[in-house]
Amino acid sequence: xxxxxxxxxxxxxxxxxxxxxxxxxxxxxxxxxxxxxxxxxxxxxxxxxxxxxxxxxxxxxxxxxxxxxxxxxxxxxxxxxxxxxxxxxxxxxxxxxxxxxxxxxxxxxxxxxxxxxxxxxxxxxxxxxxxxxxxxxxxxxxxxxxxxxxxxxxxxxxxxxxxxxxxxxxxxxxxxxxxxxxxxxxxxxxxxxxxxxxxxxxxxxxxxxxxxxxxxxxxxxxxxxxxxxxxxxxxxxxxxxxxxxxxxxxxxxxxxxxxxxxxxxxxxxxxxxxxxxxxxxxxxxxxxxxxxxxxxxxxxxxxxxxxxxxxxxxxxxxxxxxxxxxxxxxxxxxxx
Amino acid sequence: xxxxxxxxxxxxxxxxxxxxxxxxxxxxxxxxxxxxxxxxxxxxxxxxxxxxxxxxxxxxxxxxxxxxxxxxxxxxxxxxxxxxxxxxxxxxxxxxxxxxxxxxxxxxxxxxxxxxxxxxxxxxxxxxxxxxxxxxxxxxxxxxxxxxxxxxxxxxxxxxxxxxxxxxxxxxxxxxxxxxxxxxxxxxxxxxxxxxxxxxxxxxxxxxxxxxxxxxxxxxxxxxxxxxxxxxxxxxxxxxxxxxxxxxxxxxxxxxxxxxx
Numbered sequence: 001x002x003x004x005x006x007x008x009x010x011x012x013x014x015x016x017x018x019x020x021x022x023x024x025x026x027x028x029x030x031x032x033x034x035x036x037x038x039x040x041x042x043x044x045x046x047x048x049x050x051x052x053x054x055x056x057x058x059x060x061x062x063x064x065x066x067x068x069x070x071x072x073x074x075x076x077x078x079x080x081x082x083x084x085x086x087x088x089x090x091x092x093x094x095x096x097x098x099x100x101x102x103x104x105x106x107x108x109x110x111x112x113x114x115x116x117x118x119x120x121x122x123x124x125x126x127x128x129x130x131x132x133x134x135x136x137x138x139x140x141x142x143x144x145x146x147x148x149x150x151x152x153x154x155x156x157x158x159x160x161x162x163x164x165x166x167x168x169x170x171x172x173x174x175x176x177x178x179x180x181x182x183x184x185x186x187x188x189x190x191x192x193x194x195x196x197x198x199x200x201x202x203x204x205x206x207x208x209x210x211x212x213x214x215x216x217x218x219x220x221x222x223x224x225x226x227x228x229x230x231x232x233x234x235x236x237x238x239x240x241x242x243x244x245x246x247x248x249x250x251x252x253x254x255x256x257x258x259x260x261x262x263x264x265x266x267x268x269x270x271x272x273x274x275x276x277x278x279x280x281x282x283x284x285x286x287x288x289x290x291x292x293x294x295x296x297x298x299x300x301x302x303x304x305x306x307x308x309x310x311x312x313x314x315x316x317x318x319x320x321x322x323x324x325x326x327x328x329x330x331x332x333x334x335x336x
Numbered sequence: 337x338x339x340x341x342x343x344x345x346x347x348x349x350x351x352x353x354x355x356x357x358x359x360x361x362x363x364x365x366x367x368x369x370x371x372x373x374x375x376x377x378x379x380x381x382x383x384x385x386x387x388x389x390x391x392x393x394x395x396x397x398x399x400x401x402x403x404x405x406x407x408x409x410x411x412x413x414x415x416x417x418x419x420x421x422x423x424x425x426x427x428x429x430x431x432x433x434x435x436x437x438x439x440x441x442x443x444x445x446x447x448x449x450x451x452x453x454x455x456x457x458x459x460x461x462x463x464x465x466x467x468x469x470x471x472x473x474x475x476x477x478x479x480x481x482x483x484x485x486x487x488x489x490x491x492x493x494x495x496x497x498x499x500x501x502x503x504x505x506x507x508x509x510x511x512x513x514x515x516x517x518x519x520x521x522x523x524x525x526x527x528x529x530x531x532x533x534x535x536x537x538x539x540x541x542x543x544x545x546x547x548x549x550x551x552x553x554x555x556x557x558x559x560x561x562x563x564x565x566x567x568x569x570x571x572x573x574x575x576x577x578x579x580x581x582x583x584x585x586x587x588x589x590x591x592x593x594x595x596x597x
Contacts, residue, residue, distance in 0.1 A: 052498075052502055053501075053502075054498055054501075073501075074498070074501040074502055075501045075502070075503075075504050075505060075506050076504075077502075078504070079502055080502070081498070081499065081502035083495055083498075083499060085492060085495055087492070087495040087496055087498070087499040088499075089496065089499070089500075089514050089517075089518065090491065090518055091514075091517035091518055091520075100500070100503050100505075100513075101503035101504055104503055104504040104505045104509060105504055148499075148503070149502070149503075152503065152504065158502075
């Protein structure tokens with residue numbers, strides 16, 4: 001399989017006067033898996049559809065490797081596409097679906113059969129070739145859809161919310177498998193998702209989008225530890241966000257003096273798991289709600305005017321109304 | 337609701353639906369029928385009917401009319417709905433509204449309007465089978481439309497077409513290999529509905545063309561005046577034809593589900 005990267009240059013798309021995508025530029029290295037992450041309506045799906053060739057950009061260009069494919073119709077782009085709704089052809093069997101792209105490309109019957117067999121093995125569905133697709137579970141259907149997309153050796157793989165229609169358990173399993181396959185085949189892949197856990201766990205890099213624009217591009221770790229905007233900070237993981245007050249000696253947050261690692265330009269945040277329960281902590285507050293999550297518990301603490309979210313080990317017994325003191329290590333503060 | 341009452345409802349519905357057919361059949365084989373049950377049974381009325389050339393000619397005309405209506409309905413509906421579903425989804429509502437219009441117009445108004453419009457040049461079609469076929473197609477369209485549109489809606493045609501295109505299929509291959517096979521069961525159901533509607537059409541036919549080009553329902557009404565038993569036999573025949581056709585379409589639906597390259 002030839003490895004090509006994807007390059008997007010300044011993509012714009014409007015729908016009936018509404019801006020869907022505004023100035024999206026991105027470079028995906030050959031063999032890389034990059035996620036487009038954002039809330040619904042952020043433009044991630046439109047971006048993917050412009051790469052697939054289902055939408056024409058108003059402005060900007062799409063490159064596969066060095067080839068400009070902007071004007072190329074979808075059927076000539078050689079992309080593999082997997083849809084949220086599976087989009088399996090209901091009139092064809094499993095083998096018929098997987099072999100569809102090969103039949104279109106006029107492969108000889110013998111080679112189609114062999115390739116379909118390889119694909120079935122790849123996605124763990126050997127023995128299913130003659131089943132009608134209606135008899136498959138959601139997870140099996142999406143495996144067939146993946147095999148169908150990969151069979152004609154596409155240059156890039158495009159996944160549009162591929163796991164969103166599945167049960168939580170199956171989703172987790174398929175997520176790992178999808179990533180394993182992608183690494184094994186080394187195919188350049190773009191994944192569109194609104195699920196930050198999915199994006200973080202599967203991707204080499206994540207592109208966070210909001211209102212048609214790219215907010216931040218980075219590895220999952222970079223996005224989590226160094227979010228560049230309040231939007232990224234709260235969309236990727238959860239975050240206690242504050243607007244600090246300047247005081248003569250330093251800064252004040254939730255009515256308490258704090259030492260910050262640097263002068264904040266805007267807001268200041270701290271992840272719930274970095275807030276410690278500590279009798280010598282500088283923030284005093286009252287427990288408002290305890291949510292037991294199994295391994296840990298999520299506690300809402302009222303500190304002055306603010307409501308803090310704190311993750312606490314499950315052996316600590318807390319209840320509504322308890323007075324607690326919270327401590328934030330200086331390096332836990334994130335300036336956004 | 338008690339179980340007894342539910343059973344009663346079922347039986348009552350069954351009687352309501354089947355009693356007229358059974359009674360028609362009984363009448364078609366009765367010598368005379370003045371008390372609760374016929375006095376004797378005979379195949380004479382059936383024999384008379386099947387020997388009658390007028391019956392066969394009218395049946396032939398009705399078959400021609402019905403098959404033409406089915407062909408025209410499918411010819412107009414399938415490409416139109418494909419284009420609307422793919423490229424102009426907002427037009428679907430307008431289209432649905434338009435297909436309801438034939439229900440709104442009483443047959444008389446439609447017939448009078450058509451006759452006066454097509455009585456003179458440029459299109460002198462009044463009292464021709466051509467005008468009848470066109471008119472019956474229009475009033476049968478809503479039945480076929482429902483079934484075909486449901487097939488398009490249920491299949492998410494847009495995504496299927498995109499999947500086919502991403503796999504390299506151009507528009508022609510997408511339509512022939514994916515879209516048509518997918519909507520075929522719905523198209524068949526729609527065809528059967530249109531066929532039934534056209535097969536039993538009486539009011540408009542009577543007004544537009546009457547005995548000049550006698551169809552089976554028109555002949556049946558004529559016959560009822562002189563030979564009630566023969567007319568009853570036609571009722572039974574029509575019912576059996578509709579039933580057979582329905583089952584045939586259902587069996588095609590099952591076959592259409594699975595096919596392997």
